[in-house]
Amino acid sequence: MEQVFTELISHPYVSGMVSGIMETGTTMVGSAVMEASDMAETAELASVFTANNIWMMLATALVFIMHLGFASVEAGFTQSKNTVNILYKNTLTIAIGLLTYALIGFSLMYPGEFNGWLGWSGIGLSLPANGLTADYAGGAYTYWTDFLFQGMFAATAATIVSGAVAERIKISGYLLFTLFYVGLIYPIAGSWKWGGGALDSMGFYDFAGSTLVHSVGGWAALAGIWILGPRLGKYDNGKVKDFAGSSVPLATIGVFLLWLGWFGFNGGSVLSADPGATSLVLVTTSLAAASGALGGMIGGKIIFKRLDFGMVLNGILAGLVGITAGADQMGPGAAVIIGIISGMLVVFSAVTLDRFKLDDPVGAVSVHLTCGIFGTLAVGIFGKMASLAQVWIQFKGVLIYGLISFLSAFIIFKIIDLAFGLRVSPEHEKSGMDSHEHGIRGYTIVYDE
């Protein structure tokens, strides 16, 4: 027993946690029971803290891989002449997103006490005094984990935009937009709810971001495709032309990686490793994705009279976006219903957008905006929080986030458009972005000898 004890104490992060216990170890027997209870609790706290932190780091890794998921879906669904361009944009999105979030985003989104609309806790990340953050008081895991998990989320909003504006936006314009939207708008809007701001006080509920992430991205995507206009030839002679994506396997890889990543996106949004809550969330998330696939299949069969695989894939994403706002508030039955509705919604939304000549090459607006709105409202319709009052609160939240997101994105895109031009030239668009901006092709499969 003695050796075990020594070994334990020498362990650097346990020792810090339990040092208080040792000091109290000499107190008198009279208070023995309470002391011992305290010790058990303190030790338990250290274990729970470590477990929470492992789960949140795993969730962070899973949300990170969503960026590969988005890159793959978008490159798979767009034309081979623009493949490098899409990948370039999405790769830089996560890079820029993390760096701006470290510099100002995290501080804007979680400012501590603030007026509810705009707060600020200082520039950059600050190494806590003890250097290790193990006794970080503000949460159930470390400051570093907190930053990185939230930072991985932040870049998602811009990545959603990337797919919608693909095949015609100037890369400089897109990157400039990302800088402002991810650096400023996303964290400020996020602070209103997750930072404990005005919409949080209002009772608005958005568990993992149907609105705060997906709609915020979706509204910006809508603003972008409105300003840019459709790709050349998309709506000629009253017909909607399909441009074949470069690789269906690549898009499939992307969707599966997004589903996988959503285990971290939703599972990590529990903000602890609480066994009941995390595992319930994984179940509702997976059932919504699975039923979203069926919804997309049914919707595709009704509208396009074929086994439309694109709609099955987008149906999965639609189900995932739809469940995100209330994944912790539903049982499995509600999750399945939300998934099927979302999967069908995404088909009807895509057709409707085409009717308005709003050209979205990968269906990002239909997945993230349409189903983001539906999922947010669904919190008031299904599950533990269902009530007419909650639907009304959710609706107000949708509206407020819609206003800030669409307007700010519209203004940023418009300014860039006026200042530098947002759209590439028609020749450039026809021959593809890759040859002009990057000088290489996405695929070079030759066997000439």
Added chain:
Amino acid sequence: MEQVFTELISHPYVSGMVSGIMETGTTMVGSAVMEASDMAETAELASVFTANNIWMMLATALVFIMHLGFASVEAGFTQSKNTVNILYKNTLTIAIGLLTYALIGFSLMYPGEFNGWLGWSGIGLSLPANGLTADYAGGAYTYWTDFLFQGMFAATAATIVSGAVAERIKISGYLLFTLFYVGLIYPIAGSWKWGGGALDSMGFYDFAGSTLVHSVGGWAALAGIWILGPRLGKYDNGKVKDFAGSSVPLATIGVFLLWLGWFGFNGGSVLSADPGATSLVLVTTSLAAASGALGGMIGGKIIFKRLDFGMVLNGILAGLVGITAGADQMGPGAAVIIGIISGMLVVFSAVTLDRFKLDDPVGAVSVHLTCGIFGTLAVGIFGKMASLAQVWIQFKGVLIYGLISFLSAFIIFKIIDLAFGLRVSPEHEKSGMDSHEHGIRGYTIVYDE
């Protein structure tokens, strides 16, 4: 100390676990030692429960990604004209699999007390009374985690079939088959062993499913390719024709993802985070995969006189299937032997199947059935359980599972065949499934300007 204590108690899932401690905190000093011991134990139980649950959720995520692995392997190894079709099938397989497992499968497979052959614990998933399942008494992690981990397993059996019957089966027929096989046969057969049924009582051992998952899938694959017959031109003029797969990188991605996923498939089958057991299983699993690659290389060199990469990839899968039944019962040496034998077996099995004109485009029967049988028998030959008596028990288990799987799959396929027709028309097969059923191509790589 006081603040720490308050903080701890306010934590929702710790508070539930330790509430009992508080009540006993006022008892007299005489029983202090025993009380304190109880407290430490209770706190420890909460930590272990949380750790187990994290590990099992991670394992669940890893088994999920195996479905992308299967989709990638099968799409990579089959012709480009059928790529979308394969991906469509595999994507819907996991969707249908999860939904039927939630509706009836989980209940059929784990019915609680039953007669050993057929049990039932009610339709759907039932939210436990306390809503969080944190005090779920039946296991070392939550009810939700239990369901989702098992649900991810369930769809695997059908996914194995998907590859074998590829390039000629009607998609409606495949999906109908999946509905019945994953929804009914897999969970009923599974209950005999993992549900504590008749084969469990018999002493049959199958740690993670060499038989319960892989053979059950493999027998169905065999029934399917028998009824369907070979692809057109496969065995013309006494020669075996190779149809080139669309993408070797895609197949490679698939095999690596399957190896990764197997860390969860086997590692999660420990059903706890027990450090010794889980980590031993990861080692035996990885060594069997590595030596399976060598076995496949050697086998390919002997039979085909070349560095056959397909056989290296299938050798890895063969090693993984081979170790699965006894991954927790072996040391590293036995794992390497099982891997090498499995890797060579898969080559000889593939050649033998071709001799009988059983056309399996991706080698699924050789990987999952042949090596599944070998792995199940190997439990009686190597490691802790080695004995002639055990070999005999394992053999009986293989037989019983072979009978139920092959017969039920044969009957389901036959009924579908008679009712709707199982195979597409020759023209349809020649031009590819994608153009007929889905209206898009898997790859569109063009640079026309």
Added chain:
Amino acid sequence: MEQVFTELISHPYVSGMVSGIMETGTTMVGSAVMEASDMAETAELASVFTANNIWMMLATALVFIMHLGFASVEAGFTQSKNTVNILYKNTLTIAIGLLTYALIGFSLMYPGEFNGWLGWSGIGLSLPANGLTADYAGGAYTYWTDFLFQGMFAATAATIVSGAVAERIKISGYLLFTLFYVGLIYPIAGSWKWGGGALDSMGFYDFAGSTLVHSVGGWAALAGIWILGPRLGKYDNGKVKDFAGSSVPLATIGVFLLWLGWFGFNGGSVLSADPGATSLVLVTTSLAAASGALGGMIGGKIIFKRLDFGMVLNGILAGLVGITAGADQMGPGAAVIIGIISGMLVVFSAVTLDRFKLDDPVGAVSVHLTCGIFGTLAVGIFGKMASLAQVWIQFKGVLIYGLISFLSAFIIFKIIDLAFGLRVSPEHEKSGMDSHEHGIRGYTIVYDE
């Protein structure tokens, strides 16, 4: 309380941990406080052990997937006529690497007490007496986890070489080299620092292997391309010809998987789940990768006057290699600086190598050697360990590892070259490795009907 207690004790690995507590439960009340404290500590130790083991198994899985990352990057960046060959090499590298590491590598690298330069603790892996290793005294997680985590690292060194020597090395020569380099040189060199040998005593610091893994691989890559010479036509008429890689999406998948895997590579190198240390490491790692992308973008713009995506991708890898030696010793600011410098360094290094007609198809030497050296020196320049004395120690370490790595790789390659020939014939090289050695093509995308 009684049932909970019984349930706990019946749990196999908790029971072992706490059995000591029960025996002491009958001692007199006088020592109650100390006893209770012991109990809490012992229980805590079990929890921490389990948590550490989960984190390390997760890290192991993440390092494993880096092998798919390397395979994808290398296959994506090289010509389509050599795709199968690259994938074949990388797949066998991890197989051979794990098997040799189990047989001799682990023993050579962690020999226990030794003279500081060469030690040996016996052949193969040895199952500890209790069979489960749960009470493994030597570390904070199990013996099996320890082996597998280190084994996944080992194969990385050879995988780095694979890309540099691609498109012209005989596969037999490469595999023979791997056998000796991963089996002998890597673990012996590793023992000098991580095994507690001579360089560890000297004060040399390399947290996760900027030198021990990346430079060791990079030096061997340099030796390989020197002996092999450039690919035919690479430097004709004083110009540097670019050979287009087969698939940019594949290379992108690879880089994202490597970034993901680095969470395990660096995060696991903490060798425990210590919340503060692991999460800080994930932050520095991610910020260095993100700023590496920017560095690569800037470097590419300066040198090639275009938005060079290859340099962005290699910039990410450069940032990751650069931060690896000191990921636990820096704050976020230093990580960003190291990332940007590494990202730019990789561009200038690639151009410089071309000037010396050192042909490295994927930029492996620039990423792993150049940035590995820079990252190792950076430990003495930035962060907690910064001092001139430390720079000098780091420099000596770089030199010593450079000598052993380059010389031994050069000798192994030279012997193979003299004995069997290292380079394929010019006809073979022109028509591609795939058709000669493997008999299949990497991509077969045809729609002939």
